[in-house]
Amino acid sequence: MVIEQLVYNEIYAPNYPREDNTNLTREESRILMWLDGAIGAVRREDIGDWLRLGRSSIEQAFAKVRSGDENGSTRDFQFAVQYLRNALARKPHKVDFVVKPGGAVIVPPSQEAESQD
Amino acid sequence: MLPDPCFPQVSRWTTTLWDQWRPVLEIDYTASGDETARRYYTWGPDVSGSVDGAAGIGGLIEILEIKGNTTTRSLPIYDGIGNVVGLVDGTSGARVATYSYGPFGELLAEYGSRADSCPFRFQTKLYDEETGYYYFGKRYYDPKTQTWISRDPAREDGGVNLYAYCNDDPVGNFDPIGEAVGPAIPGSNPQQNAYDALLFFADFIHGPAHFGKSFLGLFDSTSDTDEYADNLETVTNGLTLGIPQMAAADGDPQKSAQIVQGMGRQFTTPEGWGNLTFAALMGFAGPKVGDFMDDPVVSRPDRFDMITKAPADGQIILHRDQVIMNNYQRYYNDAWEEVVNRFNAGKIPISEGQNWQMVLGQNVDLVARARLRNFLLGAQIPEGPGADVLVNRWLRDPSGSGAYRIPDVRLIQTGNILEGTIGNKPMNLQQIQDFISFSQGNNVIIVQPTVGPIFGNGGD
Numbered sequence: 091m092v093i094e095q096l097v098y099n100e101i102y103a104p105n106y107p108r109e110d111n112t113n114l115t116r117e118e119s120r121i122l123m124w125l126d127g128a129i130g131a132v133r134r135e136d137i138g139d140w141l142r143l144g145r146s147s148i149e150q151a152f153a154k155v156r157s158g159d160e161n162g163s164t165r166d167f168q169f170a171v172q173y174l175r176n177a178l179a180r181k182p183h184k185v186d187f188v189v190k191p192g193g194a195v196i197v198p199p200s201q202e203a204e205s206q207d
Numbered sequence: 208m209l210p211d212p213c214f215p216q217v218s219r220w221t222t223t224l225w226d227q228w229r230p231v232l233e234i235d236y237t238a239s240g241d242e243t244a245r246r247y248y249t250w251g252p253d254v255s256g257s258v259d260g261a262a263g264i265g266g267l268i269e270i271l272e273i274k275g276n277t278t279t280r281s282l283p284i285y286d287g288i289g290n291v292v293g294l295v296d297g298t299s300g301a302r303v304a305t306y307s308y309g310p311f312g313e314l315l316a317e318y319g320s321r322a323d324s325c326p327f328r329f330q331t332k333l334y335d336e337e338t339g340y341y342y343f344g345k346r347y348y349d350p351k352t353q354t355w356i357s358r359d360p361a362r363e364d365g366g367v368n369l370y371a372y373c374n375d376d377p378v379g380n381f382d383p384i385g386e387a388v389g390p391a392i393p394g395s396n397p398q399q400n401a402y403d404a405l406l407f408f409a410d411f412i413h414g415p416a417h418f419g420k421s422f423l424g425l426f427d428s429t430s431d432t433d434e435y436a437d438n439l440e441t442v443t444n445g446l447t448l449g450i451p452q453m454a455a456a457d458g459d460p461q462k463s464a465q466i467v468q469g470m471g472r473q474f475t476t477p478e479g480w481g482n483l484t485f486a487a488l489m490g491f492a493g494p495k496v497g498d499f500m501d502d503p504v505v506s507r508p509d510r511f512d513m514i515t516k517a518p519a520d521g522q523i524i525l526h527r528d529q530v531i532m533n534n535y536q537r538y539y540n541d542a543w544e545e546v547v548n549r550f551n552a553g554k555i556p557i558s559e560g561q562n563w564q565m566v567l568g569q570n571v572d573l574v575a576r577a578r579l580r581n582f583l584l585g586a587q588i589p590e591g592p593g594a595d596v597l598v599n600r601w602l603r604d605p606s607g608s609g610a611y612r613i614p615d616v617r618l619i620q621t622g623n624i625l626e627g628t629i630g631n632k633p634m635n636l637q638q639i640q641d642f643i644s645f646s647q648g649n650n651v652i653i654v655q656p657t658v659g660p661i662f663g664n665g666g667d
Contacts, residue, residue: 091580091599097570098577101545110581164554 092124093171093178096148100167103155118152132177140177144170219243226250228262228344228384230333233326246324247271247529253331254289254381262344262383264331265289269297271529272324281321283331288378291327294319298657311377312341312350330381346385348372361386527588528621531596535579535616536654539627542574543656568629571656575627576615595619602645612641617649627654 099117106112122145129141151166187195220240224232235244252258253266265288270281280297281304290312294304304319312329328334329350332341340347346355358369366374373380546567549555557566576599583590583598590596597617602624604610616625624642626632632639632653642651 094573094577094580094599097573098581101542101549101570101574107541107578110578111585112581161554164549168556 092121092128093174095121095124096167096171096174099151099155100164100171103152103163114152114155118148121148128177137177140173144173144177147173227259229259229266244272244274246273246326249529249533255383260383261289261381264381264383267291267327267331269533270294270325271297279321279324281324283325283327285331288381289331290329291325291331294321294325296321300657309350311353311372312348313353314339314350343382343385348385355385359386528596528618528623531579531583531588531616531618532623532625532652534582535575535625535627536657538575538578538582539571539654540656540658541578542571543629544658546570546574564630571629572615572627579616602642604641604645605647610641610645612638612645614642614651615654617646622646622649624649624651625654626651629656631655 095117099121102110103117104114106117125141125145125148129138129145132138132141147166147170151163151170154160154163154166187197189195219238220236222234222236223230229248229250231248231250233246233248234242236242247270248267249269249271250258250263250266251268253261253264255261255264258266265285267283270283272279272281281294282297283291284293284295286292290306290308292306292308293302295301296303302319303321304317304325306317306322306328307315308329309315314328314334317328326333329341330343332343332348334341335347338347339351340349340356345360346357348354349356353375354370354372356370359366362369368374373382546555550563550567555566555570557563580590580598583596588596590598592600595618597619599613599615600617601611601613602617614624615627617623618625624646626639626642634640634651639651639653643649
């Protein structure tokens with residue numbers, strides 16, 4: 091449902107069809123309210139991470155709509171959609187590698203085990 | 208039901224459900240009581256600017272007729288004073304009926320494949336073909352004698368001539384229900400009317416999202432362009448003095464010039480429609496009418512109050528579902544145009560493993576559904592498990608196999624499933640068969656964009 095709303099905003103914001111009787115503030119608060127509820131309810135950490143990433147992108151997208159950065163807002167809405175789709179995926183995404191703060195790349199143990207097979 | 212011995216000649220019956228002064232449903236029966244046809248009438252604001260302010264004159268939006276397995280949608284076209292002068296098919300945009308009248312409503316001609324399917328004619332009133340009378344609510348009007356067939360229920364308060372129709376000025380006056388005569392456009396300002404009419408027509412041409420192919424079909428022919436251009440020039444020249452003033456008052460002096468310029472460039476009309484359009488320019492009049500056209504009927508709260516808060520006797524619910532179906536088609540058209548425009552501008556990426564049909568189809572589905580949810584929310588129509596309207600909800604195999612499908616929209620009361628696609632979905636597609644099977648016999652209506660290009664198989 092929220093993905094529908096995000097794509098709707100990607101397409102129309104800030105020039106919503108008049109009959110829809112909505113505006114940027116209303117759309118943003120509606121989406122963020124839904125998202126905050128979801129973040130508060132999820133138990134799986136990876137899902138929570140995706141939702142928080144999505145939330146951040148949504149906030150940036152609406153900020154860019156307000157500043158007139160159409161390309162930027164489009165991109166952020168699309169990122170948000172992808173993050174939320176990841177959150178809705180039933181299986182956690184497979185981690186291929188992890189980059190440590192210093193830049194070092196490590197392969198998770200399970201991957202190492204697989205690669206040794 | 209056996210034939211009434213008092214009326215042995217009766218071969219069919221029609222029952223009518225009314226909402227104030229407007230019929231909203233007619234059901235035809237044979238003499239033995241078998242239903243043969245249903246016609247749903249969808250109404251918007253009439254020439255008064257409100258839903259029933261002029262008892263529906265010029266306010267009929269659509270006729271949906273269900274006869275056996277055939278469903279047809281007809282959209283009425285009006286002249287300047289609310290007479291139905293034609294019908295176009297709601298799907299193809301083809302002209303299917305034409306009516307013409309004398310000034311007092313004398314039916315001069317009617318033709319077209321669907322001319323009989325619209326009972327509304329002069330002043331958008333029910334026409335009784337057997338008697339030749341129009342039913343206005345309080346009285347029957349006889350266009351042959353140009354008088355009412357009974358006295359004015361308002362007695363002399365309505366004028367000394369108790370039988371005169373519109374004080375003998377049917378072009379300048381309205382008599383919505385056969386009782387009180389009023390000016391043609393109550394409280395209107397001709398200059399404002401003309402400006403609103405121009406705005407409406409700009410919307411008409413530039414905003415196919417509002418009206419779809421059916422209406423645009425009237426204007427996409429290259430025939431008769433010169434004749435129409437002459438008409439248009441006459442109208443626009445006549446309005447030129449007024450438009451800049453109105454536009455300046457709106458704080459947007461360039462807008463009207465662009466509108467007129469755009470109209471002059473793009474208006475073409477098939478043979479026979481030139482006069483209609485000319486009349487409509489002058490006649491879709493009144494500030495309220497302009498507001499209505501800018502702000503399509505579906506957003507008018509009074510209309511939804513009428514539909515959703517009326518007694519839930521079943522028929523009203525059916526009417527509500529019709530509005531939902533109409534809106535979903537319109538949202539689908541809107542979404543299709545917007546998504547294609549953005550795709551062509553390079554703003555919609557194609558991810559790995561997808562093709563462009565899939566991406567466009569998914570985006571159109573998502574946007575159309577978002578707007579439908581928005582509409583349902585605004586109209587206070589419940590959606591979700593347990594409700595009569597389901598949007599993008601699981602439809603499980605009742606046999607317990609664990610299989611499921613997710614149709615775009617399911618309308619429980621009318622047993623309709625709406626499935627949008629930018630391509631084609633034949634009825635023998637497994638998905639469609641599952642819809643029918645899992646819902647235990649629902650009708651599946653494939654919703655496709657009726658504007659712009661339609662693709663073959665593919666898409667969502």
